[in-house]
Amino acid sequence: MLGGAFGLTSNSGCVESMLWTPASWSAFNTDGGYAGNGNYNDVIFGQLVIPGVPPFDVPGAGPELGSSIGFYTITTRVGSAGVIDFDLIASSPFSLEVIDIGTGEISDSSQGNLSLNGTTITCLPSPGTFPVFGAFGLIAARRLRRSA
Amino acid sequence: MKQALVIIVLGAMVLPASAQSFTLSMVHQGGDVDATNGAEILIDVVGDADIGTLVFGFSLGSVPGRIP
Numbered sequence: 001m002l003g004g005a006f007g008l009t010s011n012s013g014c015v016e017s018m019l020w021t022p023a024s025w026s027a028f029n030t031d032g033g034y035a036g037n038g039n040y041n042d043v044i045f046g047q048l049v050i051p052g053v054p055p056f057d058v059p060g061a062g063p064e065l066g067s068s069i070g071f072y073t074i075t076t077r078v079g080s081a082g083v084i085d086f087d088l089i090a091s092s093p094f095s096l097e098v099i100d101i102g103t104g105e106i107s108d109s110s111q112g113n114l115s116l117n118g119t120t121i122t123c124l125p126s127p128g129t130f131p132v133f134g135a136f137g138l139i140a141a142r143r144l145r146r147s148a
Numbered sequence: 149m150k151q152a153l154v155i156i157v158l159g160a161m162v163l164p165a166s167a168q169s170f171t172l173s174m175v176h177q178g179g180d181v182d183a184t185n186g187a188e189i190l191i192d193v194v195g196d197a198d199i200g201t202l203v204f205g206f207s208l209g210s211v212p213g214r215i216p
Contacts, residue, residue, distance in 0.1 A: 008172075071173035078168060086172070121170075 002059060002099045002106065003028070003046020005091035008072060010038035014080040014123045022070040025062020038084060042091050045070055051104040059099060076123050084121045 003026070008018070015038035022029045022045045032041025047063065050056040063069065076084075094108035 067175065069174045071171050073169060073171050075169040119172075 002049060002063070002097040003044070004069070004094070004096040004109075005030075005042055005044040006095050007032070007042045007089035007091065008040040008086055009089055010084050010086045012038035012082065012084040014038065014076050014082045014084050015074060016077045016080075017075045019073045020070060021073065023062065023068045025060065025067070026070065027060075038086075040072065042089075043070070044091070046097065049099055049106070051106065057104055080123055082123055084123060086119050086121070 018034045018038070018040050020031055020040060020043045022031075022043070025047060026045040027047045028044065030042070030044035032043060035041050047060055048056060049059050090109075094110040097106060097108040099106045
């Protein structure tokens with residue numbers, strides 16, 4: 001993996017904060033930061049490779065198979081409940097870039113079809129909030145009976 | 149002609165009620181990049197306990213060799 005760029009969006013009120021942490025091998029990082037409402041602006045990660053210019057023509061150690069490229073830490077609001085639909089957002093001019101270490105040829109996702117989707121996570125309120133909801137429900141029911 | 153394609157396998161997970169934060173960790177899990185194999189990036193979703201794994205693949209058809 002040579003590098004990449006993408007955003008993450010959910011438009012969810014369940015999310016309180018988000019933080020992107022790039023992998024340690026990534027030397028060139030841009031972090032657009034948390035945009036609120038469960039959305040995160042573009043992040044860029046990558047390392048410097050200059051084809052034909054030793055020693056910069058060989059990728060450094062770190063982004064090999066099985067290695068991390070980074071992670072999002074997502075904190076949800078206390079007591080929030082709902083579904084969070086995370087969608088990865090493509091970046092311009094490309095989202096992922098790789099290098100053929102045999103030929104030095106660099107390829108990126110703009111050279112073909114790029115399709116990014118995401119994941120769905122269901123947030124459940126913490127157990128302590130269920131009795132609260134239940135109490136509100138009983139109060140509401142009593143008021144409805146009185147007004148009827 | 150080079151073809152790049154990213155395929156994402158969608159999954160639905162339930163965040164444990166006890167978890168108020170979780171991590172979307174992106175790990176380079178690819179294989180050789182050529183006509184038959186593709187590089188993959190695995191998204192592992194981890195909260196207070198493992199709550200699921202998602203995989204999306206990134207392939208560059210007709211590009212020989214391998215990515216580091």
